[in-house]
Every structure is written in structure tokens, then in C-alpha cells.
Amino acid sequence: FAVQDDVTQHIVGALALNLTEVDQQRLVTEQTDNLEAYDCFLRGREQLWRYTREQNNQARELLQRAIELDPKFASAHAFLALAHGLDYINRWSTSLSMSVEQAEEFATRAVALDDRNPYAHWALGIINLHLRRHDMAIREAERTISLAPNLAEGHESLGNTLHYSGRSEEALACFDRAMALNPYYPDMFLHFQAQAMFQLGRYEDAAASLKRRLVRNPGTDVSRVLLAASYGHLGRFDEARVQWQEVFRINPDYSLEYRRKVLPYKNPSDFELVVDGLRKAGLV
16 A cells, blocks of 8 residues: 555656645545455455345455454445445345445445545445435535546436436436446446436437346346336337346346335336336236
């Protein structure tokens, strides 16, 4: 970490940049001085991005270990909050109420540990969104971007919150920015982009984004459901049925009712557009 900071300072010096005290603080390693904790964090974060039950379990264990090694590691708290949040959103937990409580607890703790850590505000924004505190979630996403304008996750989070708040056109600009900032973005970004396109009635575009996600993550059930609904609206009923069958092959416990309950639409009727597409294809 000392070498990393030294290299950064040499680059800044070579570029002859005049930085404020706050800017200089951002350049210092914001993670931890504990190498083992940092290693657990990096591996846990990578597992979390895969968005599967098994790998999310691994992510939780690694991130919990990172916190045990360094209880003041704000970024590890933030990603652990998201791991618990994913358990709640995807019904991967045996106690959904406990998962959402722990998600809020770790996100709040991350901000308390370091109010200038963008990942802390990013995580707290996501949890607030799924608690249907839409205005608070928007503020946290905007705070994330103000702290780290080039952090793709901040723009993705703002886009997702705007979509669920009924502002899908604005959301698409955020997703475009997130993908431009990080060409190696997590495949879930494609699903979020597709949701906004779908809500705007751009079913062909939504289907194209979803098929790109399936190339990268064939094991997703939620993207196949949205793809089936897109095909339903497009009148491509055979293709819709193929995707719907794959949903239950991948996840026999998939529940449309649970998705209706857990997806944080400010206007609950927005979700019914998905149901309508499935109904047109004769799937529900």
C-alpha cells in the first residue's frame, strides 16, 4: 500500500497538478492497512459481482472475514451490506427480514466509519431504494457521484433508483455513463438498462440488452423473465415460452409474486407491464 501511494504521488507530481487537501486524501489508499483483509475484500467483491446464490454466500463469508480482520474497513462493510441485500432481493436467505436488517446495519455502519467513502453511500442508497425510500436513495446515489464522479457504480445506482421512481428516460443516460466509465461493467448493468428500455416500451432494445447479458451470465432467471415478457409484447410467443421454461429449469422456486413484492417500484402498477407481457404469451 505504501508503494501504491508513493507511485500515485509521483504521478501527481509529474503532471504538476495542484490538488486540494480533500483531493490528496482521496489519493491515499482508502481501504485498509491489513493485507489479508484487503485480499478477502477483493475476492469477496469479485464473487458478489457474479450474482448467483452460491457465489453470494462465498462473498458474504469473505467480506465478513475482512471486517473481522479490520473492523474499521468501510468498503468491506458496504459490500457486505449489498451481499445481504442480494439475499433479500433474490430470496436466497432463510430469514429475509434478518437479511434486510443486516443490509441496512452494515451500510449505515460503512457511512459512519467513513462519510467520504463513495462505496458506503452507494450501498446505503441501494438499501434505501429497496426499503422504498426513493428520495433518500437518490440523494445517496448523488452523494456517491459527488465523491467519485468516475465511479461507474454511482451512475448505475442513480439510474436504477430513477427507473424505480418512474423516471426511466433519465435512467438510461445514467446507465450509458456507467458503461462508458467501466467497459468491464458487471453483467447486471445490462439487466438494469433493459428494465428502463422495457418500461419505455422499447421491447426490441430491451431484448437485445438481455440477450447480451445471457451470453455473459446464462444462469440468470430474472433476465430470462424480462426477456420472455419482452417477447410477449412483441408477439414472439414461441421464444417467450422457451425463456419461461428456462427460468424454472434454472430456478424451480422462482416466484413472480415475490418479485412483485420485492422490486421497489414507486408506482406498483409499473411492474404489471412485465406481467402483461407474460400474459400475452400465455405464460401466466
